[in-house]
Amino acid sequence: MRLNFAEVTNFRALQSVKVHIDDQTTLIVGRNNSGKTSFVDLFARFFGNDRPRFTLDDLPASCVRKIDQAVRNYRQAERLRESNPEQAFTLTDRAIELLPEIRLRLTIAYQEDEDLSAISAIIIDLSEDCHEAVIEARFEVRSALDFLRSATKERATDKQIAKLFQRHFHATFHAIGTSAASEVSVGIERSVARQIVSTMFVFAQAKFDDVSADRTRNLSQTFEKFIKTYHEDEHTNVAKFEGLLVGMARRLDSSYDDIFAPVLTWMNAFGNEVFGPGQKPRIVSELDPVSIVKNTTRITYASGDGGRQLPEGHNGLGYSKLAFTVLQVISFLEAHRRASPKPAVSLLFIEEPEAHLHPQMQEAFVRGIRDLLEGQDAEGVQVIMTTHSSHIVASGHFEAVRYFDCTGQQLKVKDLAEFRHKTEPVPAEETLRFLAKYMVLHRCDMFFADSVILIEGTTERLLMPAMIRNCAPQLRREYVSVVEVGDAYAHRFRELLIFLGVRTLVITDVDSVALVVKEDTNGKPRNTYPACPTETKGAKTSNATLKLWLPGLEQVDALLAATDEQRTFDRVRLAHQVAEAPGRRCGRSFEEAFILANADILAKELDHLTVKHSFIQHLQVPITPEEITKNAYAIAGSLDGKKTDFAFDILMLDGWSTPRYIAEGLQWLITSPNE
Incomplete structure (x- = not known):
């Protein structure tokens, strides 16, 4: 058995x-405030250790308006109760229908040969073709009329409505039929629901203090709980621990006889008023393993020379968080x-385990x-990990990712x-193989970004922060993922970017x-290109992204004449080199485009460039901006193998301009609505 689907309604x-x-x-995964924590929190509310509690603020704004x-x-129905009872009845029904409820519906899949006793309480459909059982947790109104009467009677303010919500709404649990024609609902106890669904939560906000005082003892206390768990298992080595305590208890009893003998003698002097006839009190020890461990167990670490044991507070937050999480798991x-018996479903929720862990430790944690x-x-x-x-x-596994997309008015998962099923049939498998390998080799920042910028090479990557600062400073307040994909692979991200719906440049x-025929x-x-x-007359592009994606053109003349609409699809905009001004030359590469856009400053600062x-190998003396512009293509070709040096040279210059095609693309990111 396993949990197949979780459906959430009306929670934040x-x-x-x-x-x-x-x-x-x-x-x-998803951007900040996309609902990841809320998803985990709802399970904790319904299936955690505490009684389910919700407030009016847990409802979406639309539900509060309802x-x-x-x-x-x-209120209107009450005014019409005597004069127009039919209208009053209709308004009352509408009022009851408007009252919302928070729901968490879990669909559990099972096989015919499995022991179904764990979910027998929620199996309603007995059809041989049915292999699912559904349990639903709700936070709903006890009596709609009582709630509405109270709200109307008190002429409730927003604050009073919030109090009435907590007073009149409560948690219920139900077994739901899976028949599409009719959903039967049978109430069950919360205790039964928790026997079916077992949960544990490792939250991101574990309290660890990076101080040497070692007051929190989080790890030590966690080990205490671990010992308690093991103590309940008769097959563990805790029995050896208990054997040691028995011997210690005998020695303590003997010592107690000596220590407390004077006290007992004094008390006997008071006669039978204190102890009845024949009563001989004795002080004995009761050593419970769990009680001994509690508050007496400490985690220590060996010092560098091994000569001292240091408290857990001396260890770094990353190691403490990792040890804490692993022990919980x-x-x-x-x-x-x-x-x-085992529960039908056992769910372990781990919230943001990366807190305090460096990247390599994060990867090691998942493994x-x-x-x-x-x-x-x-x-x-x-x-379930957020x-x-x-x-x-x-x-992780590429297909295990659930992307919480909050870019629209309503969150989508x-x-x-x-x-796999939403990509084009022909390139689907090839695209998936590429993305799966790429996501392992590179980073998946696009899943968390407000905007994504795909670039070709090192020069653009090094200069992008400066270009954003120069011509689109608003983007510095957003999470922009800059992904280097090379000159032949950007189109491989087409399906994924469209699927995610993230704003992308x-x-x-x-x-x-150009076509050249050689022998x-x-x-x-033999044709060469x-x-x-x-x-060049008749020039074509060799760029697969331009040919196969946007704008879907091969002739360079047509590319340079393409409109903004041709370069834009959905929430994706493509930017390629264009002339800095009408009638001027257009670069073939970023380096050439930059040279054409900054010929003046490059001519002035040439002696300072590495x-x-x-x-100079392509220029005539005197070196002028016009000379640099005329030979920009040849100069850019000579920069192969030196592009990183050229990027650092640019960063050392003052007053340079971002090439027009990039500046316009960054401006599009600012003006394009993120929804």
Whole structure:
């Protein structure tokens, strides 16, 4: 058995979402405030240790407005109760229908040959073709009329409505029929629901103090809880610990006889008023293993020379957080192993495990969790992990990612397991293989970004922060993911970017080439396509992104004449080299475009450039901006292998201009609505 789907209704930003849960590990990703924490929190509210509590603020704003409207409808119904009872009845029904409820619906899949006793309480459909059971947790009104009467009677303000919400709404649990024709609902107790769905939560906000005072003892206390869990298992080595305590208790009893003998003698002097006839009190010790461990256990670390043991507060936050999380996971797996009967679904929620962990440790953590699940008796355990870490996403499985997209008016959950079915049939498998490898080798920042910029090479990557600062400073307040994809792979991201719906600027080169016929070694003519200036007659582009994606043109003349609409699709805009002004030359590459846009300053500062030789070998004296402009194509060609040096030269210059095509693209990112 496993949890197949979780559907959330009317909880904060999660107005209506359905999340497919992976068999082993599900990664919940998305930008800040996209609902990731709310998703975990709703499980904790319904299936955690505390009684479910919700406030009016847990409802979406639209639901709060529905409550206000319901109260207004009922007030109007009360005024019409005598004069127009039919209208009053209709308004009352409308008011009741408007009252919202928070729902968490879980669909559990099972096989015919499994032991179904764990979910017998929620199996309603007995059809042989049915292999799902549904449990639903609700926070709903006890009596709609009582709530509406109270709100109307008190002429409730917003603050009073909030109090009435907590007073009149409560948590209920139901078994739901899976028949599409009719959804039968049967109430069950919360205790039964928690026996079906077992949960554990490792939250991001664990309190660790990076101080040497060691007051919090988080790790030590966690180990105390771990010992308590193990103590309940008769098959562990805790029995040896108890044997040691028995011997210690005997020695303590003997010492107590000596220590407390005077006290008992004095008390006996008071006669039978204190102890009855024949009563001989004795002080004995009761050493409980869990009580001994509690508040007497400390985690220590060996000092550098091994001569001293240092308290846990001397260790770094990263190691403490990692140890804390791993211990929590092991405790949950141990409890799952010992559970009898086992719950139908065991869910382990880990919220933002990357806190205080450096990238390599984040990747090691994901691998370690995977190994734990495979190495322990963890069958049936499903991990749901929220993260802002591209390293964790890259170390996980591509199809386990659930992207919480909050760019529209209503949050959507985009399932990368479905991505395979939404790509074009022919390139789908090739695209998926490429993305899966790329996500492992590189980082997945695009899952968390407000905007994405795809670039070709090192020069653009090094200069992009400066170009954003120069011509689009507003973007510095956003999370912009700059992804280097090379000159032949940007189009491979087409399906993924469109699927995610993230605002994207693709910066690429014209890469103009011309047909040249040469003879091969056998004297036969052979077509070749060497690079050429963009103004070459009949030039074409060799750039797959321009040919296969946007604007979908091959002739350079047509590319340079393309409109902004031709370079834009949905929320993706493509930027390639264009002339800085009408009638001027257009660059083939970024380097040539930069030279054409900054010929004046390059002529002035040429002696200070480390790549000076790449310039002067193509220039006539005196070196002027016009001379540099005329030879920009040849100069850019000489920069191959020196592009990083050229980028650092640019960063050392003052007053340079961002090439027009990039400046216009960055401005589009600012003006394009992020929804």
